[in-house]
Amino acid sequence: MPATTASPRSESPAGRAPAAEPAAGPGAGGAEAAEERARAAAREGVTHPAGAPDFAALLSQDPEIAGVLLGESARQSDGLQLIAAENFTSPAVLAALGSPLGNKYAEGYPGARHHGGCEIVDLAERIAVERAKALFGAEHANVQAHSGSSAVLAAYAALLRPGDTVLALSLPHGGHLTHGSPANFSGRWFDFAGYGVDEETGLLDYDVIRELARARRPKAIVCGSISYPRHIDYAAFRDIADETGAYLIADVAHPLGLIAGGAAPSPVPYAHVVCGTTHKVLRGPRGGLILCGAKLAERIDRAVFPFTQGGAQMNAIAAKAVAFAEAATPAFAGYARQVVANARALAGALAEQGLAITTGGTDTHLITADTTPLDLDARTARGRLAAAGIVLDTCALPCADRTATRRTGLRLGTAAVTTQGMGEAEMRRVAELIVGALREDGEVRSGTVALVHAFPPYPDHG
Numbered sequence: 001m002p003a004t005t006a007s008p009r010s011e012s013p014a015g016r017a018p019a020a021e022p023a024a025g026p027g028a029g030g031a032e033a034a035e036e037r038a039r040a041a042a043r044e045g046v047t048h049p050a051g052a053p054d055f056a057a058l059l060s061q062d063p064e065i066a067g068v069l070l071g072e073s074a075r076q077s078d079g080l081q082l083i084a085a086e087n088f089t090s091p092a093v094l095a096a097l098g099s100p101l102g103n104k105y106a107e108g109y110p111g112a113r114h115h116g117g118c119e120i121v122d123l124a125e126r127i128a129v130e131r132a133k134a135l136f137g138a139e140h141a142n143v144q145a146h147s148g149s150s151a152v153l154a155a156y157a158a159l160l161r162p163g164d165t166v167l168a169l170s171l172p173h174g175g176h177l178t179h180g181s182p183a184n185f186s187g188r189w190f191d192f193a194g195y196g197v198d199e200e201t202g203l204l205d206y207d208v209i210r211e212l213a214r215a216r217r218p219k220a221i222v223c224g225s226i227s228y229p230r231h232i233d234y235a236a237f238r239d240i241a242d243e244t245g246a247y248l249i250a251d252v253a254h255p256l257g258l259i260a261g262g263a264a265p266s267p268v269p270y271a272h273v274v275c276g277t278t279h280k281v282l283r284g285p286r287g288g289l290i291l292c293g294a295k296l297a298e299r300i301d302r303a304v305f306p307f308t309q310g311g312a313q314m315n316a317i318a319a320k321a322v323a324f325a326e327a328a329t330p331a332f333a334g335y336a337r338q339v340v341a342n343a344r345a346l347a348g349a350l351a352e353q354g355l356a357i358t359t360g361g362t363d364t365h366l367i368t369a370d371t372t373p374l375d376l377d378a379r380t381a382r383g384r385l386a387a388a389g390i391v392l393d394t395c396a397l398p399c400a401d402r403t404a405t406r407r408t409g410l411r412l413g414t415a416a417v418t419t420q421g422m423g424e425a426e427m428r429r430v431a432e433l434i435v436g437a438l439r440e441d442g443e444v445r446s447g448t449v450a451l452v453h454a455f456p457p458y459p460d461h462g
């Protein structure tokens, strides 16, 4: 196995050795003590502990930024949020995110921090790690990655050396910036070879990928995409990786929540390292997650801290813990299934209305559509949709006419609208609104508002 490029933990940027601390220091207690504190607060009717978000304070102190919050809150609930990478986190996740844990510096890992006073936040990280391991059936979880990109950077840092060859889905076919874009560290520091999808079907062709791996003998193969709407065959990828002596890195930033809810296959049994984001279908705070086997655990942890990151964001880690607990419930499994059912219904209805759906449908939350049949380019389409309160992305299309000068790909997803409680019947209405907006039907804006106001993202908000 190749050696890690990560520095040992003792070479922290601060140049200090981490202090070994007990599992929970004075006054902290363990998980039971934390739960007892919470029960006592509930008995006493505490709803606003010291340091909890106080909107009234923001409103009086900084009306400019308070107005930004109000505007964004209204924008999110007055439009159809179809960006495939977005969701509405629960009030419980937001409470952890906007908590005094954000004040705490905590370089290092639980029990071995470079700062004092970490005994309580250590508990948050231990809980988050245990919940992530249980949720995904992984031997090891690192919950510190600040984002999906940071998680991928750490995976590369743990497994590769600069100049190593890596195979990944090419960017025009749906690879992420971290999969070898020349504008990103990945393309500058590694020798990426891009595989594609079949130009006719839009599907991954594992025989072609195997041939490329045989020819290039990569150190790692990355599977995962920003726009591939179908399940990935992780066993096939692992077989190719084993045959060619490569590590397999699964970047499941998009489907991580579907995997948690049992609505998509898990890469955990197959990939050496799994990277993900907690803020997409998983419905947690903005952040990253890395899963791996016990053998790579220490290399991954060192690759996150101290190699690529400093202090962990303990408020985000607590919020990830809350999201992992939510994702372990039967209700979340039902949500994940509904996300896929909604995406299938929406893809079918859009196809009936004349849009060309890549791969003919979807297995996931994600749909990519070609606007060519409507004689529109994607940028114009996105503008018309925005005017009607419908928010989505443009994207590259793998099967697009290479001679065309205009992009014609739209990417949309059903994670957020499903959180709002919409089902397949509403997806048919969403398709009508989309196509109406693309045809510049002036009535669509009011139709969008009527639909979304029937499904507020935060219905209990008084």
Ligand SMILES: Cc1ncc(COP(=O)(O)O)c(C=O)c1O
Pocket: 085, 146, 147, 148, 149, 150, 152, 176, 178, 224, 225, 226, 251, 252, 253, 254, 277, 287
């Ligand atoms: C496949 C994939 N990898 C990595 C990322 C990066 O995540 P982040 O924006 O949190 O850095 C994304 C984000 O969309 C993604 O889709």
